[in-house]
Amino acid sequence: MENKENILILAKKTILSESQSIAKLADYIDINFAEAIQVLFNSKGRLIVTGIGKSAIIAQKLVATFNSTGTPSLFLHASEAIHGDLGMLQKDDVTICISKSGNSPEIKVLVPLLKRFGNKLIAVTGNMTSFLAKESNYILNTTVDAESCPNNLAPTNSTTAQLVMGDTLAVCLMELRGFTSEDFAKYHPGGALGKKLLLSVKDMLENSMKPMVSPDSSIKKVIFEISEKRLGVTAVVENNKVIGIITDGDIRRMLNERDTFSDLTAIDIMSKNPKTIQSSTMVTDALNILEDFAITQLIVVDDGNYLGVLHLHDILKEGII
Incomplete structure (x- = not known):
């Protein structure tokens, strides 16, 4: 040997x-x-x-x-x-x-x-x-x-x-x-490399859910929206402008702190000034924001108008990471 x-x-x-x-x-x-x-x-x-x-x-x-x-x-x-x-x-x-x-x-x-x-x-x-x-x-x-x-x-x-x-x-x-990297992307459109260089947030939103509730929506409505859209979050929207965000974590904290929530609405438990991103942003840049702030989703807005939610899980599914 x-x-x-x-x-x-x-x-x-x-x-x-x-x-x-x-x-x-x-x-x-x-x-x-x-x-x-x-x-x-x-x-x-x-x-x-x-x-x-x-x-x-x-x-x-x-x-x-x-x-x-x-x-x-x-x-x-x-x-x-x-x-x-x-x-x-x-x-x-x-x-x-x-x-x-x-x-x-x-x-x-x-x-x-x-x-x-x-x-x-x-x-x-x-x-x-x-x-x-x-x-x-x-x-x-x-x-x-x-x-x-x-x-x-x-x-x-x-x-x-x-x-x-x-x-x-x-x-x-x-x-x-x-x-440039943009030139490189032209010759590598397929696979994970192509997605990393070419995929924008807008591309991710085409088949994505758009969870949203109004400020006066009941907590029951909020829970239903979060569950139905399966993103763990919903935007609170007024006149198509995002004024806040509610996550499943916000719901759990509310339930731990209160015995009843029949008198509450979305505006009472939402978090103001959520992290937002434009649809033209590259997905790799969005991923960096998620990592920097240790969050799992970003609200997508263009000219102040609500477009949807980009979730970390969606990025993972694309195989970019």
Whole structure:
């Protein structure tokens, strides 16, 4: 049986080895990187990212990152390019070719074809004297001292370096474009992330109950309204303006303090000046308010008019938290 301590030592050694390879990338950032960024930023076409083997997998991930951060991109498999896929390349496109050695047979075949079209070519390689490096317009150095693999064969540190270099390109382009969270939301409309970025309070109210009583409503009416709407609260409304709020906690306190409540109305037990929010507010901002004041619901009003109640449980159901 393997010694657990040795396993932990090996795991930590691998992590440190890869992290050191990443740290060295900072020393490789030079004028080539800045010029490559300018070419990508000013491009009127798309970004084509290509590679072979493990580098192709990294290329696919980077295409996903570029597309989601405002740089239209396509993946081109280096071996498939010469069998028809090269047809995706258009005259204004910029190409990034990823290859550790820069000398693989597929790369040597593909690069002259790319240059024939006249497109700018950016190399991401760990071999600065390779065929790819010599034939490219810009070279991004991802050299690593060694792989974490015990045999120094399986791509580990090198592919991590490629990934980080690509992410660095994407982040710099985001900054130059002033890419905001609102822009990001446009490309991520689905799932919890999309809801977190796009969902407003108004969207939550469309299928929500709207508990409300008048100031002179009986306590029986108040209890019925809270129970029927199942939000644990009701607004006290006069001329469609919220003048107070009554929670199920207010009802319990009243019952503990009094033997009878037949002479009371809603205005007698309501809390004045409840926390309110506008329907245009993002749900994530509403959630922050709920947390800051340790409450479970907010009264929604626009221009002073009562629209409904946003409850913490509704937010939880949307999977935002």
